[in-house]
Structures are given as C-alpha cells and as structure tokens.
Amino acid sequence: MKKVKIEHTYRVYLPMAILFVILSVIFPRTGKFNYDYKKGAPWMYETLVAQFDFPILKTSAQLQQEREDIGSGVIPYFKYSGSVAAERIRLIESLNLGRCQDYMGEIVDAVSRIYERGIIAEAGNDSHVGDLVFDSSVIFVQKDRRATKVPSSEVYDNAGADEALLSILESALPDTVNADSLCRAAGIYDLLKPNLLFDRQTTELVHDEAVNYISPTSGVISAGQLIVSQGEIVTAEIEQLLDSYKAEYENSLGYNGPRVLLWLGNIMLALTMVVILYFAIYYANYRIFGDINKYAYLLVVFLIAAVVALIMEKVSPNLLYMTPFTLGALYLLAFFKKRVVLPVYIISLLPLLVFSHNGVELFVMYLAAGIVSIYIFGLFNKGWQQFITALITFCILLTVYMAFRFVDGIKGFNDYRTILYLFIGSMLSVAGYPLIYLFERIFMLVSNSRLIELCDSNNRLLRELAHKAPGTFQHSLQVMNIADAAARSIDANVQLVRAGALYHDIGKTLNPQCFIENETPGTKYHEGLSAKESAAEITRHVPDGMSLAEKYKLPDVVKAFIETHHGTTCTAYFYNKYINEGGDPADADVFFYKGKKPVTKEQIIIMLSDTLEAASRSLKDYSAKSISDLVERIVKSKMDDGQFEDADISLSELNVVKSVLKSYLQQIYHARVTYPKRHRPAVQNS
Helix, strand or coil: CCCCCCCCCCHHHHHHHHHHHHHHHCCCCCCCCCCCCCCEEEECCCCCEECCCEECCCCCCHHHHHHHHHHEEEEEHHHHHHHHHHHHHHHHHHCHHHHHHHHHHHHHHHHHHHHHCCCEEEHHHHHECEEEHHHHHHHHEEEECEEEEEEHHCEEEEHHHHHHHHHHHHHHCCCCHHHHHHHHCHHHHHCCCCEEECCCCHHHHHHHHHHHCCCCCCEEECCCCEEECCEEECCCHHHHHHHHHHHHHHHCCCCCCCCHHHHHHHHHHHHHHHHHHHHHHHHHHHHHHHCCCHHHHHHHHHHHHHHHHHHHHCCCHHHHHHCCCCHHHHHHCCCCCHHHHHHHHHCHHHHHHHHHCCCCHHHHHHHHHHHHHHHHCCCCCCHHHHHHHHHHHHHHHHHHHHHHHHHHCCCCCCCHHHHHHHHHHHHHHHHCCCHHHHHHCCCCCCCCHHHHHHCCCHHHHHHHHHHHHHHHHHHHHHHHHHHHHHHCCCCCCCCHHHHHHCCCHHHHHCCCCCCCHHHCCCCCCCCCHHHHHHHHHHHHHHHHHHHHHHCCCCCHHHHHHHHHHCCCCCHHHHHHHHHHCCCCCCHCCCHHCCCCCCCCCEEEEEHHHHHHHHHCCCCCEEEEEHHHHHHHHHHHHHHHHHCCCCCCCCCHHHHHHHHHHHHHHHHHHHCCCCCCCCCCCCCCCC
16 A cells, blocks of 8 residues: 655635735734743743833722622712602691690700701611611712701601600790600600602612722832832732733833834744644545635634634633633534544644743643543533533633632632532533534534434435345345444544445445345346356446436545455456356456545455455355455455555554454354254154
C-alpha cells in the first residue's frame, strides 16, 4: 500500500490564507495588561508606578456591602396632610363639652400644636414594609412640595399624640378640671388621627435610585504614585489597585506604542495559529486537504470559535463562562475522527489563552470539558441522553472553576451568577447541536447521525432490497456484522462501514435472479448464456447500484462503497470458464468490474468482508486452519491485483483486520454439538 500524496495546490493554501487574514483583522487592536498577579503571591515584576490618574474601583464585595447597607437603612417618606388636621380640628370644635365649653379654645390650640409637628401613620412604626428595612431614627416629611428630614423623636405616633395633648391641657387648664377625664368623655383621643401618611411609592423609588447609583469608585490614584514594589506581597488592597489600573489601562490607554508593532504582533500570532492548525490537520489526517467540503467545514468551525471568543471578551468577559465552546468539539466530532477533533479543538481555544483576562482559567476549563465531551458523546448522543452529556460537561466546568477559586484562596464563595452561566452554557451545547444538520446541508457532508438513519432497515431502498433480493439483503446484513467487528479493531468509522455494507450490493435489486443467493429453486439464470454474457450481467450490478444511489440521493461517501467493493477485479468464475473454453485473454475486458480501487480503510474492510462472506459459503471444511487459509488467500489476491495500492491502511492495521476476520468467521461457522438420539424401549407383547 502506498501513501496517497495530496498535491499542495491553492486548494490547500488559499483557505488557510483567508483564515490567516480574518484572524489578523479581528484580533484586538489594543494592547493587553501584561502582568499576571494573584493575591497572597509576591509581585514578580519591576516596581509599578502609575503612568496616569485612575479611579480606584470598588470590589464586587464592597459594592454588595453598600447595597446591603442601603437596604438595611431605608429612610421612609411621609406626606403631610393639612386636610386631616383641619377636619379633625373642625370635629373637635363641634363637640359639646358641657360646663367645660369655655375651655374649647385651649383644646383646639393644643391639637393644632400637635398636628403642626405631625402624627405619623401606624404603618410607619414597623421596622419594615415588604422588603424594605427602615432606619428608625429619621424620616422624610413631604410638605409644600419639599421633603425635609425630620428626627423620628420630633413627630408623634398615636400614643405619643395622646400623651402630648394631655400634658399641654394639664398646663393650660385650671387645677379644678381633670384634662384626661375631659378628653375621654368628649372622645377627643379618638378624634386624633395621623396626618403624616406613609408614601410607599416614593420610598421605594428613592431606595432603588440609591442602590442603582452607588458610586463604583472609592478614590483616585495620581500619576507617579506607587502602586506596588518589586517583591511586595499582593494584599487585598494592592490587588484592588492593580485591578483598577488594569481596567483603566485597557479601556482608556491601551496600546501606546507604534501601531505598526501592534499589527505585526497580531499578524505573527495569527500566522502561528494557522501554521499550528495546518500541521495538526496534516498529521491527524492529511486526506482532509483533498476533501474541500470537509476542509472548509473544519476551518469554519475553528473560525467561529475564535470569533465568538473575541466578541464575548469585547462585550463582557463574564459571558465567556456562558459560551458553549464544547459545542465546537461536538460539531467536529459529527464528521471527523477523534484524532482530528482533539488537536483542532485545542487550537481553537488558543484565542482564549492569548486575549482573555482569565485566559488560563477559561482555557483549562474548556479543555477539560471538551475532552470529556468528545469521549462520552458516543455513549450519550441519542434524544434526551444528550442532557446527560451536558450535565457531565457542567460538572467538569464547575469542578475546574472551583479549583481555581480555591487556588485563589477564596474561602466563602457566593458567585452564583457564574455558576448559572456555566450551567446555561452546558445546556446550550444540547440546544445548539441540531444545527449540525444545517452544516451538513451547507457543506454537503454526512454526519454520523445521518449514517445511523441510513442504516435503518425501514428505509425505502433497503425495504426494496429485502423484498426483491432477500438473499442479497441477508448477505448485506452478514457483511455489515463482519465489517463492524473489523472496523472497531482499527478505529475506523463504524457507522460509515455499516451503511456501506448495507448499500454496497443495492444494484442487485434490478436483476436479482442473476445472483445465486436470490435464485428460485429449480431455476438456473445462467444456463444457456455464454461466459461473456454472464459476466456482463454480473458486473452490471455496480453501475445499476450507482443509478439507484443517484435516484434515492444517497450520500457520496456511501455511493463510494458501491464503486469500490469489487474495485477493478474480475469475475473469476466466468473468466476462468472463458479461458478454459479457449477464450482470448486480450478480449476479456467484459469480465472486469469498471469500479474504482478502494482508498480508505473503510472501503478496504467492505471489500474484504464482502468477498470473504461469499467465499466462506463454499468451504467444505470450517476448521480454524481452513478459514485462516481462506482469509490469507483472499487478502493476498487483492494485494496482487493492486487493489490496495491507493489505500490508506497500514500493514499493521491490515494484519489486525485479518485476525478479526478469521476470528469472526470461526465463530459463525463453529462446530455444533451433535445431539444423541434417544432410544425408545422395545414394546413387549403381552
């Protein structure tokens, strides 16, 4: 078997060049704060002095604490109602005080003084209303369109108003008059109603504004001021200064060197990624370069991952925790083998490592989750089972994320928003997977899901094969089982092999009686036909199969098995008959199939499985040696005919396949136990 060379033409390099240009353009146009630091670790760089003025940003913990402080000390708002005071005084003036009527003026004056200070509504005395916790020391009183902050001690509640009224009247009335008895008898206490009414809407509005407009800064560092010295331990305060300086540097200043150097740096980084990607594809499976559809699809998936990473970093770095990067691995897994998917997926994560603020953390998270997803998706990829894959992915992401938090020395963890983002991103890998069918159409590829659908025996073409050529259908099923075992032994595409086995002889449905496995008992199709005529009928099932494949729109990768399962071999039985009858070997073209030689290991497996399944039926002896000799003879004949010369299969893989084929055929044709006959006792005559 010789290695097929891929010509290094524009078809290989032009897509890579386009990818390189796109990456060079989309890479960030600003510089990155090139210092890595962690609280509790020493500052390993030179002494850092502020190059410009910048505000000190409050930490998320400080902002949260301020919000909690505001929520625990809400100042309630009350509206002063003059109409309540006027109405109450009018009711009091209408009372009949009997012999104390002369003291009405003192009573009204006392009530007026109390209402002037205000009687607060009972609801305002609660420590909270709804979710708002009040500051009990002060209130706001809205009077004449102005709000005045008033100590709570300067206004009355209902009980306080009664006490104040009694105190004023005891001082104003003669000793002969019992003020308390007078107020009770006349019902004056009952007439005192609150004139400071709680304004919940204004209270909540002011509270929300206070929470939403908390200042994000807590001071300013001037240019030239020391931030951190070399070797100094990064404390919480220094970390806050570094975070603030980093934010201002990247948002306002950014790159301050020559722009040409920034462009040059981006170009070099883009070129590095493209070169790494090229060699990853070349050494994983160089044949991808020869399939323009697969090649383009792989580059597009890589580009999408890079673009999404850069966009999310630009919009909000936190969104990177919600981005389903593992979905890119599953998109690749639908059309490529793991040995291709893994390196390409890792390279697609490099933009995270280079340009993200938490690049190392995100890279390790998605690397671990992606690798696990690649290897478990084959177990959980049907229907609701995809949610199991998503849940396992979430657990991996969460584990790595928490590991980084522990390394950072965080004891109390309350960043539940990030955990929610990770969960949403994991579930998006399930929601986004059906897009694979769209990619399948756009790039004219065949996914493993599509191959599984083709292997369903309820497909119209397979039903027709089973109905018209039942012998061929059973032969195809047996070939599928043999090829399945061989494919698994060398990590070939099992689903592709199974589909190829089922459809490789589909052309026999157009003339089933021509083939011995479908002959009706007592009928000999080839009787009366010359060797040439018989060979022509036999070899026709390949072009017939291609015409049916076109009619039923089978994918090209499946149609290839129809053309390659016989390659360019000859119909040996009729060819030998022709030669033995004195035929001219130079005029024997009709005996040879006009197919194509197999080029993939999957096509090699089908060719061998098809030939061996048919040839093994003619064996008289099914011993291990007989079967082994048959396999060796068939493989050698195919190699001698040059059928494997373009095949992408190594000698070691071919030896593994032969071993599996021998073992499988021995299991099919193993000797059965001979059941002893039961001897019936002789019947005695009475």
